[in-house]
Amino acid sequence: MTSLADIAGVGADPRRGGYSRHGFDRVELELRSWFTEEAGRRGLSVECDRNGNLWAWWGAPGDGAVVTGSHLDSVPGGGAFDGPLGVVAALEAVDVLRARGFVPGKPFAVVVFAEEEGGRFGVACLGSRLLTGAISADAALRLSDSDGVTLAEAVRSAGLDPSRVGPDAEALRRIGVFVELHVEQGRGLVDLGAPVGVASSILAHGRWRFSISGEGNHAGATLMVDRRDPMVAAAQVVLAARRAATAVEGARATVGRLIPNPGGTNVIPSSVDLWLDARADDDARTRAVVAEITAVASEVAAEEGCVVTVSEESYGDTVVFDVGLRDSVSGVLGGVPALPTGAGHDAGILAGHVPTAMLFVRNPTGVSHAPEEFAEADDCAAGVVALASVLEELAR
Missing domain, CATH: 3.30.70.360 (Alpha-Beta Plaits)
Incomplete structure (x- = not known):
């Protein structure tokens, strides 16, 4: 929980409560700098792709990598865990694997996707949609926020080239499998009495x-x-x-x-x-x-x-996660429950292109996209260990 505490003051919203962190705004850029620093402290090399997604590589970049991560932006007045928990857990999983003496036998990366919530430009999972071609570059660049700032202007201000925004076959080819950890947005795990679960599907x-x-x-x-x-x-x-x-x-x-x-x-x-x-x-x-x-x-x-x-x-459309990968992940974790979810995720966008899985961490309130969103420290720790075990199996 220390890493989450490190960013607890970034983007706190005094009017709405919770956090307002939106793609390529000052707050989100501060969080991206925090991630780059944390990744560098672990010896990971960070690069930014053409769509503003950050990649922190453990070892040399390469095709067919084992990739984990989530996002750092939020809805207006969102909770502290939606997105950042998956990023923090990914970094902490690297620490756990190193403590076990593990060295990946495949390329390995932690990713932070840009503008997942759509809180600024209106389109959810914008970074992964652009990467996969699920939205055209022209349509995306014309999107504007409530102040009339277009995505093209925002990415340019962030040091990116708008002319390069769009489908990224090279980045997509580098993903061999993607595993995203996320706080559960509902009460499924609470009702099952389980700290960790896997996702089975996402609603249309x-x-x-x-x-x-x-x-x-x-x-x-x-x-x-x-x-x-x-x-x-x-x-x-x-x-x-x-x-x-x-x-x-x-x-x-x-x-x-x-x-x-x-x-x-x-x-x-x-x-x-x-x-x-x-x-x-x-x-x-x-x-x-x-x-x-x-x-x-x-x-x-x-x-x-x-x-x-x-x-x-x-x-x-409805996303059904790779059944073989889901069952493999559940098996590594001793048969944790599989749950559908009504919430969208970057993992859902990638699922049509690469094998994808999700881990959920129990949310005792069942509340998400609001300040009351929560996860217990012990459950977060269980999520980190579970993620590390899954990544270890996938990256042998």
Whole structure:
């Protein structure tokens, strides 16, 4: 827990609580410097790829490497463990392996993926999506944050060349197998009484932007019957999301971000943007939920004299992790439980290209993406030892 304590003051959010650490902002760049220093202290050589992902190599870089790691960014007001625990555990696993006298028989690296949460530019797992070609470079570079700063401008400020952003066949070829440790985002391990588990699958999930345009006007001078208020339509879309997801077993739909323009207390907004996060067991169910919400949005917008446009910002189909690797990992750990997860991860993006596995560490609160997210020190230590044992087996 010492390494987590070292970065406990970086990105603390006094307004929201928890942490706000976003891709290529000042805070995340400070964390990247911390990682580079920690890796160097262990004799690992660090390089940054064309998409801003950091690679710390134990020995010489090479193809078919055993790779572990996670991310350092967070959602706005996120917890201390989502992402950083996987990075810290990877570094600590190197220490454990060295203490055992182990020397990798294959190339070995610890990776930090850029902008995993999408908290700044809206697209989750941006670093791994760019690496694998899951998003085009042009589309990614046009993304902008709430201040209008584009990804192209952000990476340039971080010392990267925007013209080189995009699919990276060389980096992908270097990954022979990827294992990501993560705090569990739910209560599966709590209910099973297990400190560590493995992931079996990730729900199909995506993000959609609903832009509703109406007519801005004076809150006091405009009669109710004369209004074309996009906020009224937006409110009904939020409620429709709850109804649509509740009607499909296992589905989840969330509107966690809504921005009115211009945003004045005594102003009828001229437009409202809201973002829908929708997830379900498979592609068909996920898209059925979104289709239902979209139909309601069109209907309520028309009733209010408004216009709505819907755009898909990111999407990932159901991920089933490599069964052979999952069973091998579970066997190394004495048969720990396998759990599905509703949370997306860089491991899920890589799973379509290389054998990928995930380890979960028990979260006693079951809360994630919030300040109450937690993991006990003993469980974190068990996760480090488990990760080290898995890496040792894979890197013989």
